[in-house]
Amino acid sequence: MDVTAIIESLNAAQREAVCADEHDQLVLAGAGSGKTRVLVHRIAWLLATAGHSPHDLLAVTFTNKAAREMRLRLEALLGLNLRSMWVGTFHSLSHRLLRTHWKDAQLPQHFQILDSDDQLRVIKRLMKDLGVDDDRFPPKQAQWFINGQKDEGRRAAHVLARGEFERGMAEIYAAYEERCQQQGLVDFAELLLRALELLRDTPLLLQHYQNRFKHILVDEFQDTNTLQYAWLRLLRGPNSCLMAVGDDDQSIYGWRGAKIENIQRFTEDFSGAKTVRLEQNYRSTGTILDAANALISHNTGRLGKELWTDGASGEPISVYAAFNEQDEARFIVDLIQQHVQDGGLRRECAILYRSNAQSRTLEETLLRQQVPYRIYGGQRFYERLEIKNALAYLRLMVNRDDAPAFERVINTPTRGIGTTTLEKLRARARDEGQSLWQAAIEMISGGLLKGRAATSVQAFIQLIERLDEQSLPLPLHEQVELVLNDTQLMDFHAQEKGEKGQARVENLKELITAVRQYDPALPVTMSDDGEINLEGRAALEHFLAEATLDAGDTQAEEDQDAVQMMTLHTAKGLEFPLVFIAGVEEGLFPHQMSIEEGADRLEEERRLCYVGITRAMKKLYLTHAESRRIYGRDNLCRPSRFISELPENLLQEVRLRASISRPVSARPQVRHQGMAQSQAEEVGLRVGQQVSHPKFGAGIILHAEGDGPKTRLLINFDEVGEKWLVLGFAPLTPLD
Numbered sequence: 001m002d003v004t005a006i007i008e009s010l011n012a013a014q015r016e017a018v019c020a021d022e023h024d025q026l027v028l029a030g031a032g033s034g035k036t037r038v039l040v041h042r043i044a045w046l047l048a049t050a051g052h053s054p055h056d057l058l059a060v061t062f063t064n065k066a067a068r069e070m071r072l073r074l075e076a077l078l079g080l081n082l083r084s085m086w087v088g089t090f091h092s093l094s095h096r097l098l099r100t101h102w103k104d105a106q107l108p109q110h111f112q113i114l115d116s117d118d119q120l121r122v123i124k125r126l127m128k129d130l131g132v133d134d135d136r137f138p139p140k141q142a143q144w145f146i147n148g149q150k151d152e153g154r155r156a157a158h159v160l161a162r163g164e165f166e167r168g169m170a171e172i173y174a175a176y177e178e179r180c181q182q183q184g185l186v187d188f189a190e191l192l193l194r195a196l197e198l199l200r201d202t203p204l205l206l207q208h209y210q211n212r213f214k215h216i217l218v219d220e221f222q223d224t225n226t227l228q229y230a231w232l233r234l235l236r237g238p239n240s241c242l243m244a245v246g247d248d249d250q251s252i253y254g255w256r257g258a259k260i261e262n263i264q265r266f267t268e269d270f271s272g273a274k275t276v277r278l279e280q281n282y283r284s285t286g287t288i289l290d291a292a293n294a295l296i297s298h299n300t301g302r303l304g305k306e307l308w309t310d311g312a313s314g315e316p317i318s319v320y321a322a323f324n325e326q327d328e329a330r331f332i333v334d335l336i337q338q339h340v341q342d343g344g345l346r347r348e349c350a351i352l353y354r355s356n357a358q359s360r361t362l363e364e365t366l367l368r369q370q371v372p373y374r375i376y377g378g379q380r381f382y383e384r385l386e387i388k389n390a391l392a393y394l395r396l397m398v399n400r401d402d403a404p405a406f407e408r409v410i411n412t413p414t415r416g417i418g419t420t421t422l423e424k425l426r427a428r429a430r431d432e433g434q435s436l437w438q439a440a441i442e443m444i445s446g447g448l449l450k451g452r453a454a455t456s457v458q459a460f461i462q463l464i465e466r467l468d469e470q471s472l473p474l475p476l477h478e479q480v481e482l483v484l485n486d487t488q489l490m491d492f493h494a495q496e497k498g499e500k501g502q503a504r505v506e507n508l509k510e511l512i513t514a515v516r517q518y519d520p521a522l523p524v525t526m527s528d529d530g531e532i533n534l535e536g537r538a539a540l541e542h543f544l545a546e547a548t549l550d551a552g553d554t555q556a557e558e559d560q561d562a563v564q565m566m567t568l569h570t571a572k573g574l575e576f577p578l579v580f581i582a583g584v585e586e587g588l589f590p591h592q593m594s595i596e597e598g599a600d601r602l603e604e605e606r607r608l609c610y611v612g613i614t615r616a617m618k619k620l621y622l623t624h625a626e627s628r629r630i631y632g633r634d635n636l637c638r639p640s641r642f643i644s645e646l647p648e649n650l651l652q653e654v655r656l657r658a659s660i661s662r663p664v665s666a667r668p669q670v671r672h673q674g675m676a677q678s679q680a681e682e683v684g685l686r687v688g689q690q691v692s693h694p695k696f697g698a699g700i701i702l703h704a705e706g707d708g709p710k711t712r713l714l715i716n717f718d719e720v721g722e723k724w725l726v727l728g729f730a731p732l733t734p735l736d
């Protein structure tokens with residue numbers, strides 16, 4: 001086999017790690033220094049020169065996609081088929097162990113994996129059966145508790161419960177353990193814990209695997225949790241070697257139990273381990289690297305390392321202060337279009353953001369400009385569970401006979417309507433050729449539903465009727481706000497602890513913002529002053545139709561050239577020529593919760609920013625909005641402290657308004673209300689411009705959509721607040 005191919009593209013430090021003798025190694029190095037490359041080449045080296053077979057090796061990656069890529073790279077490097085090699089995530093490898101040794105693991109042969117939603121369902125049912133008060137012990141908190149304990153390797157019997165609440169939680173945990181065991185169900189955390197116990201408690205098996213895996217290699221080691229580290233320690237046999245590669249500056253999963261300390265423990269637990277440091281970065285320009293180094297130097301307690309590159313310093317980092325999030329999205333999408341026009345590919349561009357909810361405005365702008373995009377590691381906005389729930393309520397308000405909507409929300413949030421009741425409703429609807437809604441009404445009035453079921457269904461019907469009636473006179477965004485609050489959907493999702501619940505609440509708030517900005521293409525009523533009337537059901541129907549269509553637009557095909565969108569967390573390990581980090585604002589990034597939770601969390605946010613910056617190869621844009629709508633309201637935003645932590649000489653402020661905000665009135669197709677049109681063209685009204693209106697007074701243009709005299713403007717008036725106006729009808733005078 002050709003060994004030169006394996007080592008020729010490595011620098012001296014990388015080669016040292018790749019060609020090392022058989023001992024434990026810790027490769028501790030900054031972003032883009034070739035850690036993942038070293039890991040892959042080490043495997044190739046072991047196979048090509050050290051007489052190992054793929055059977056002897058185990059490689060742990062952070063995602064399944066990374067595992068697939070690793071295998072492909074190896075196969076290309078070696079010209080071998082490596083299907084038999086164990087490469088995967090902690091979860092997939094644990095699963096493989098349990099499938100093979102289901103009997104020793106005390107599992108039924110066809111045990112089922114519970115995803116997070118299934119797990120919650122099991123917990124809820126169980127609590128109901130036990131008669132546990134779910135106000136005092138919210139099921140989602142129970143789920144959080146159980147997974148947290150498992151991640152620390154603790155079974156219910158070993159939980160040290162303090163106080164009544166924790167004792168209650170521990171009891172739920174114990175009952176949950178029992179039920180999963182009875183039913184052959186295994187949740188994600190259980191996969192790892194069970195695999196660990198399997199090996200620990202079955203000495204022959206442990207010996208077998210310890211002997212088998214001569215080399216264990218782990219990428220992204222800084223993000224392993226207690227259980228994963230224990231798993232690695234157990235599996236590494238007396239005659240095997242462990243290679244861990246990682247970067248303490250990129251530890252971003254502390255909130256999920258990852259332990260940076262595992263890096264320090266490594267050299268204690270494996271005393272013969274050699275530490276290799278890589279300092280040359282091959283990914284980014286000098287400027288990007290200097291910025292990353294400067295940013296991360298604000299953290300304390302680092303293991304300390306510098307990165308350098310002998311490449312060009314490249315272009316400065318562009319910082320764009322957008323007027324608002326619409327302007328921000330437009331700025332980004334325009335630049336991507338420009339990049340494509342200049343012969344670049346869309347897939348070379350990545351838009352990274354801190355919270356999922358931020359994707360909505362970006363998605364809409366991309367859709368509008370017909371730029372294919374892919375959301376990596378996540379769903380499109382209108383496909384997200386909480387959004388679908390909210391839309392289902394709205395759909396029922398518009399059309400009571402909407403069966404999928406009815407089914408989706410009749411028991412969401414939980415209101416004690418079980419499958420038996422639902423079955424009865426379905427049967428009746430089927431037999432009588434009615435909608436579920438109609439069936440429900442008739443079964444109640446006919447006394448065919450009894451007791452709690454009858455009361456709950458009745459309450460549900462009344463809720464929808466009341467929402468319909470109360471919301472009708474309200475502006476659209478208030479209708480949605482009313483629905484989210486009165487159905488308790490917001491509270492329901494807020495109870496889901498941790499990042500997930502928080503993301504769901506943020507998405508629901510974003511829905512209100514979306515609705516508030518929603519501008520039905522037509523027909524709308526308009527007052528004499530050119531103000532668009534967004535009230536009534538027509539607007540809601542239009543909105544729902546568009547949301548459904550947005551969701552129906554399939555993601556770009558795998559092989560289609562598409563812009564890559566993802567959260568900063570998901571971007572770990574990846575690289576792109578052109579990177580945009582959007583929403584670099586105080587409260588958003590760093591996230592408000594992290595600011596409140598103190599120094600450790602804030603440092604984790606800074607590491608996340610470091611991860612974001614170091615994804616960029618050639619050009620990095622940081623954008624922030626001066627005003628951002630959250631929960632339908634405009635908030636003034638300050639640029640993130642992270643921007644001020646970057647050396648000024650590396651930054652270039654984009655002279656925004658002049659370059660980006662184009663006149664709102666593009667060439668008109670029709671002459672229509674000629675006066676206003678020519679007036680607008682002459683003065684070139686722009687987003688961000690101050691204007692005055694004879695009735696509403698002075699205001700500022702927040703947003704503009706459409707062309708010519710039909711251009712719709714969102715204007716925030718000092719006196720009367722925000723209004724949508726149609727340019728061709730609105731007598732506006734520019735003030736600046």
Ligand SMILES: Nc1ncnc2c1ncn2[C@@H]1O[C@H](COP(=O)(O)OP(=O)(O)OP(=O)(O)O)[C@@H](O)[C@H]1O
Nearest residue numbers: 009010011030031032033034035036037282283573
């Ligand atoms: N010796 C080298 N010569 C040329 N290119 C290299 C070399 N080492 C690494 N690279 C390239 O540099 C880029 C970064 O490498 P890699 O992804 O392995 O870094 P990493 O340390 O794993 O980064 P991260 O911390 O972001 O996971 C890749 O495009 C890789 O191919």
Ligand SMILES: [Mg+2]
Nearest residue numbers: 035036037573
């Ligand atoms: Mg890597």
